[in-house]
Amino acid sequence: MASPFTTLPPELLLHVFSLASSHRPTAVALSLVSHWVRNHVERNLYHTVSLSSSRSLLAFIASLNSKPHAFAHNLVKRLSITALGPISNIDEVLKKCTGVTSLVCGFSVPSYLHCARSLKQPIAPPEITTFRLPIAPHEQLLIALACRDGIDMSIISPLVTHLRFQLTPATTSESMARLRELSYLTHLAITYRHGLHGNVNSIKEMIKPVLEEGRLKVLVIHVTGAGNEAHRKEIEEWRTGSDSTLEVIDSTSTSTQKCLGCRPHTLIIAKRAAAAVLPQWEQGVDIWDISFT
Numbered sequence: 469m470a471s472p473f474t475t476l477p478p479e480l481l482l483h484v485f486s487l488a489s490s491h492r493p494t495a496v497a498l499s500l501v502s503h504w505v506r507n508h509v510e511r512n513l514y515h516t517v518s519l520s521s522s523r524s525l526l527a528f529i530a531s532l533n534s535k536p537h538a539f540a541h542n543l544v545k546r547l548s549i550t551a552l553g554p555i556s557n558i559d560e561v562l563k564k565c566t567g568v569t570s571l572v573c574g575f576s577v578p579s580y581l582h583c584a585r586s587l588k589q590p591i592a593p594p595e596i597t598t599f600r601l602p603i604a605p606h607e608q609l610l611i612a613l614a615c616r617d618g619i620d621m622s623i624i625s626p627l628v629t630h631l632r633f634q635l636t637p638a639t640t641s642e643s644m645a646r647l648r649e650l651s652y653l654t655h656l657a658i659t660y661r662h663g664l665h666g667n668v669n670s671i672k673e674m675i676k677p678v679l680e681e682g683r684l685k686v687l688v689i690h691v692t693g694a695g696n697e698a699h700r701k702e703i704e705e706w707r708t709g710s711d712s713t714l715e716v717i718d719s720t721s722t723s724t725q726k727c728l729g730c731r732p733h734t735l736i737i738a739k740r741a742a743a744a745v746l747p748q749w750e751q752g753v754d755i756w757d758i759s760f761t
Contacts, residue, residue: 514539516546517565518572518750525551525561532564541567548749550574550612555583563602570607572749573614577623601625606652609745610634619643627652630756632688632745635660635671645677653678654685655756659741662693668705684734686756690741699740706738 519525532540544565549558549572558575604625610633614623618638624631629652647653656678658671665671678684689706693699748755 511543514543516750516752517544518548518550518746519561520548520550522551522553522557525549525554525557529557529560529564532561540564544568546570546749548572548574548746550746552576552613553579555579559584559602566603568603568605570609570749571603571605571625572609572611572746573623574610574612574746576613576616577620578617581620581622604628606630608632609749611745615639619646621646621649624650626650629653630655630657632657632659632755634658635665637664639665639674641674644674647678648681651683654683655688656684656686657688657690657755659690659692659745662691662699662702668702679734687734687736688756689736689738691738692741703738703740706736 517528519528541564545568547561547565547568547570549561551558552575555575558580601623604627606625606627607630608625608628610619610623610631612634615634615636616638618636618640619633620643626649628650631647631650631653635658647656656675658675660671665674675687679687689703691699691703691706693702745755
């Protein structure tokens with residue numbers, strides 16, 4: 469007996485494949501059915517790419533090398549690179565995926581910049597050569613090794629509107645102040661460990677120059693820690709905003725969201741960091757959704 473699929477119009481079949489391929493394992497299975505099916509599920513298959521090992525990095529490059537030149541630019545829109553290397557391959561992936569709108573960086577920034585500058589072979593000395601990423605995503609998340617040595621503006625897209633990073637012992641007030649150079653930044657998320665940088669007021673002083681620019685609409689604070697009483701009090705300090713540095717414009721006894729005294733007002737959301745951000749990003753969770761945060 470003939471398969472019922474043979475009686476369906478192609479448009480309906482494509483719609484079914486499109487819905488089914490939103491589940492990545494299903495998309496991989498469908499890509500093995502036929503060339504015709506694979507060509508129509510690749511959009512979902514390559515839309516979000518997470519490269520967590522050198523093996524996946526090299527396999528992804530091999531796959532892109534078998535595709536048309538504009539394939540990666542047109543299809544890869546969300547890219548995560550947490551593989552340690554090879555650094556030259558990370559640079560190659562970034563140069564191929566120029567259409568990325570959301571980028572997660574989890575590799576060593578100094579190593580990448582050293583490699584990228586050497587490959588570029590600038591005429592001017594490295595210390596006066598301005599380096600920028602080969603792509604310009606609007607959302608960028610810096611995690612793990614990308615934050616270990618502090619904030620380096622060279623790794624941040626000048627067009628970024630949504631930026632998330634981790635505070636580390638290497639993060640300085642000077643590097644935080646340079647975030648003012650990001651003219652399009654409207655959403656900022658900061659993760660830090662309880663007690664790492666002194667008290668809440670110390671961190672507020674670090675981010676004060678960014679808030680004073682008046683462009684920031686949302687500031688999300690994630691505090692990691694053991695969840696003890698001191699940890700809970702630190703989160704509550706962010707929520708109440710009782711210091712004179714960041715005046716509370718609107719507050720209620722139950723709200724976890726506050727408007728800070730900047731013009732226009734900046735909404736601050738503070739909570740305990742309960743889960744790793746990468747799995748959320750891979751699942752398509754909107755970390756900027758106020759109801760979720």
